[in-house]
Amino acid sequence: MLEVYQRTSRVRYHQQKLVLVFSAMRHFAQELRDVGYRVDYVAQDQAGNNGSFHQELLKAVNRYAVDRIIVTESSNWNLWRQMQGWQQKLGIPLEIREDTRFFCSREIFAAWAKDRKELRMEYFYRMLRRKTGWLMDGELPVGGQWNYDRENRKTIPKGVTLPAWRRFQPDAITQSVIELVRDRFPDHFGELGSFGWAVTRQDALAALEDFIHYNLPSFGDYQDAMQLGEDSLFHSTLSPYINLGLLSPREVCEAALLAYRDGTAGLTAVEGFIRQILGWREFMRGVYWLKMPGYRSSNYFQATRPLPDFYWSAETEMRCLHEAINATRRTAYAHHIQRLMLTGNFALLSGIDPVAVDNWYLSVYADAYEWVEMPNTLGMALYADGGVVGSKPYAASGAYIQRMSDYCQNCSYDPKIKLGEQACPFNYLYWNFLMENEERLKSNPRMAMPYRTLARMPEKQREQIKTQSQFFLENNQKEG
Ligand SMILES: Cc1cc2nc3c(=O)[nH]c(=O)nc-3n(C[C@H](O)[C@H](O)[C@H](O)COP(=O)(O)OP(=O)(O)OC[C@H]3O[C@@H](n4cnc5c(N)ncnc54)[C@H](O)[C@@H]3O)c2cc1C
Ligand code: SF4
Known part of the structure; x- marks a missing residue:
């Protein structure tokens, strides 16, 4: 097992992400040794480990006079591509095996996508619902509807008790990795003091159990809600464990289905949860493999602004963004709507270079791996792929954020004001974005309503929006 990560890497991961991955690896190595395996483990700070995967692999091949390599296909396109050359480079046979932790192989996704004019998650999801038989009544969905998305958009009423986020006390192994990361990567983004992620399968299973018991029953209702000071609400916070392999997506979904059958969680909650994993997660992976390597240079709007500091x-007066980014720094986590409708929406409206945005999301989240992060960022949040992932940009003004959260009551801007010093920046940036991209977007039927409103807007107001947006974008965003 190799802890390979170079200090010079372009992606400077959140300190907690590094601790999570290295500590989970060390615990796993220990578990293997406990049941009798011999494990050759190259730690990050071991003499001679310069963080290069290929050099460490070569050393291991020589160390053991290896006569063949069996490897699971990489989830990362670059590494996968490099793997194709290993046999020739190393001069020994190589067997690349499929990663069986997904519901849909790359080949099945490619076959599903072939000849389709558009790829829509909903149809892909229905195909997998039929294939798994989950929440199905013969050929029909249980309850008569495939998707209860419309019922997943409630705001959290006052007086609702929010479940506590299950955190885990770092043990001696994790403590030593925390010290290592503090020592070797001191200037990476994030705080280490609040580290509380599970690093063993046993603890990840305990986190799953907690989610099913305390969060799942209300998961569906409040999926899109945001609340001041609340990092996880009813979300599962399981993505780092699923992506790392501490939990399998199948067992997570099966636990939710069991809760439905037992009557402890309702259909809208369980369908909403299954859709995220069986639908969105698998769909994003399929898009990644179908569209790479060209996908990473997607830039439909030709956006070039640097990422603000x-x-x-x-440090921003915009309370919503301050909350989401601060949570990210403390925990290496932000829930989906914070990622999509706050940091993502702001980057979209401001025309920030997709490469910089992509690098940010890949760096700051504990669950970030390119295969899932990139389609979410370039496709879902930025619409930089021109509509491969989504049928329209997730662009929204301050009114959306006000409706779905209590941030605006605590902000120095006012979401009801459209122009002027007190105006919420999301308001004028929203209309400015629509104006700047009118040629690209106005024929999209799903954008017809905002463009009708824009068409009725007096010329003077349009000019004021442009001027204020320009001023804001040039002055309020020191480059990061
Ligand atoms: C700009 C942007 C970047 C993102 N980057 C990542 C990333 O790097 N890694 C990652 O796993 N997710 C990413 N997501 C998707 C989603 O935001 C996270 O999966 C989710 O917030 C993780 O928190 P959770 O476990 O509490 O999710 P829950 O809300 O509890 O959802 C349950 C599970 O469904 C899956 N899921 C939900 N939405 C998605 C989605 N859109 N794509 C893939 N899986 C999904 C996750 O496995 C998640 O654990 C990103 C979303 C956006 C908008
Ligand atoms: S007023 Fe605007 S900037 Fe402030 S919290 Fe609301 S949406 Fe965010």
């Missing part, structure tokens, strides 16, 4: 410092 506050994405790293959280």
Whole structure:
């Protein structure tokens, strides 16, 4: 097992992400040794480990006079591509095996996508619902509807008790990795003091159990809600464990289905949860493999602005963004709507270079791996792929954020004001974005309503929006 990560890497991961991955690896190595395996483990700070995967692999091949390599296909396109050359480079046979932790192989996704004019998650999800038989009544969905998305958009009423986020006390192994990361990567983004992620399968299973018991029953209702000071609400916070392999997506879904059958969680909650994993997660992976390597240079809007400094410092007067980025710094986590409708929406409206945005999301989240992060960022949040992932940009003004959260009551801007010093920046940036991209977007039927409103807008107001947006974008965003 190799802890390979170079200090010079372009992606400077959140300190907690590094601790999570290295500590989970060390615990896993220990578990293997406990049941009698011999494990050759190259730690990050071991003499001679310069963080290069290929050099360490070569050393291991020589160390053991290896006569063949069996490897699971990499989830990362670059590494996967490099793997194709290993046999020739190393001069020994190589067997690349499929990663069986997914519901849909790359080949099945490619076959599903072939000849389709558009790829829509909903149809892909229905195909997998039929294939798994989950929440199905013969050929029909249980309850008569495939998707209860419309019922997943409630705001959290006052007086609702929110479940506690299950955290885990770092043990001696994790403590030593915390010290290592503190020592070797002191200037990476994030705080280490609040580390509380599970690093063993046993603890990840305990986190799953907690989610099913305390969060799942209300998961569906409040999926899109945001609340001041609340990092996880009813979300599962399981993505780092699923992506790392501490939990399998199948067992997570099966636990939710069991809760439905037992009557402890309702259909809208369980369908909403299954859709995220069976639908969105698998769909994003399929898009990644179908569209790479060209996908990484997607830039439909030709956006070029640098990433503002506050994405790293959280120092901004915009309360919503401050909350999301600060949570990210403390925990290496932000829930989906914070990622999509706050940091993502702001980057979209401001025309920030997709490469910089992509690098930010890959760096700051504990669950970030390119295969899932990139389609979410370039496709879902930025619409940089021109509509491969989504049928329209997730662009929204302050009114959306006000409706779904209590941030605006605590902000120095006012979401009801459209122009002027007190105006919420999301308001004028929203209309400015629509104006700047009118040629690209106005024929999209799903954008017809905002463009009708824009068409009725007096010329003077349009000019004021442009001027204020320009001023804001040039003055309020020191480059990060
Ligand atoms: C800009 C942006 C970047 C993102 N980057 C990542 C990333 O690097 N890694 C990652 O795993 N997710 C990413 N997501 C998707 C989603 O935001 C996270 O999976 C989710 O917030 C993780 O928190 P949770 O476990 O509490 O999720 P829950 O809300 O509890 O959802 C349950 C599970 O469904 C899956 N899921 C939900 N939405 C998605 C989605 N859109 N794509 C893939 N899986 C999904 C996850 O496995 C998650 O654990 C990103 C979303 C956006 C908008
Ligand atoms: S007023 Fe605007 S900037 Fe402030 S919290 Fe609300 S949406 Fe965010």
